[in-house]
Amino acid sequence: MTMITLLLCCLIEPPQSVPATPLVPMKRPTAPPETTKGASEFPTSWFYSKGGQRYADNLAVEGKPLPKLSLENWRGEPVDVNNNQGKVMVIDFWATWCGPCRRALPKNVEMAKKYKNQPFVLVGIHDARRGKDRIEQVVGPLNAEYPMAVDVLDSQSKSGRSAQACRLKYWPTYLVVDYKGIVRACGLQPSRVEDVVKRLLKEVPQESSPEPETTSDQS
Template sequence: MGYRLLKQKHFSIVQPVMIAGLILGSMTAHAEISDKDTAPVAPMGDFAMPTYQGTSISLNDYLGKVVLVDFWASWCSPCRTSFPWMNHMSAKYRDQGFEIAAINLDQQKPQAVTFLKELPPEFTVLFNASGEMPEAFEVIGMPTSFLIDRDGKVRATHIGFHSDKTKEYEKEIQQLLQEAQ
């Protein structure tokens, strides 16, 4: 339901959803990841989405890796802060089996392209304006990220991006990378 609200063009509808997401985000961001045995399987989907780089990929292509699935939009201020951090994490941990799939939810692709020219990604950017993936993941705020282990289980969720919690976010990535493959 959250994504349906986000798709509306009226800021008055989007603003309460973003505020709720930021409030929830401050409560859900933590340095301990969920237990592997009780973690839900991520709704990775088996359909291909177009990438900013000009190809297409399915989230299922990431199974066997630790992946941060990040939902973002060009109008999202915290997304501007998260992109440089994601670039840094991608460069730092890519060789250890870490990937980032940033899924754009803009209805108008040119807005996303403008954002990406200003903050060039060093990770995969996917486009899903039709909304299947945010619906499947039950996204309620921007940005929302899901840290998924090598078995495709959601081990951490963050609603919003909090610069003061990046060390905790990185610790979660490190912890999943250290788990046996």
């Protein structure tokens, strides 16, 4: 029998809330335990959780290199997400049909502008299955300038390849990747993403100040 993992759309408030919106099926070859206490460098209250326990799928992604992502149909300048290039990267798995996702978009826009001169990049990845035809209608009025792409649909599972690689459990799902390409947080509540970003930006090595140019008289 094919194992089915349910993908759900999370509420943004309050912390540790249990989503009450209809479940969205998403096929996966295996189904790990639903939740686990696990260990994390950030407070559990910053993440979506159930009964005070974080989702095992989220914890399984943390502390490891970002899985290879397959993206298409970029809006804005494409980003090589598989080559982090020394930047802190936020990945927002979202969808136009997801209410909490849409409510979090203004915060994304604000954060992208705030850290545009920092070693930072925010990338939106839209659901491969449905709703991608409404992306511009949703984000256009927000003047969103950060890059967005659409997940590539897997013909067999009928789910997004990137969503499967990141063991997506619900929408929206935020991942924060450090400058070394390691996933440091997965499943954050939108209101806590920037808290993680601030911490990880402090870890990025400061570039050496360039030597001042000098001129010599050869007369």
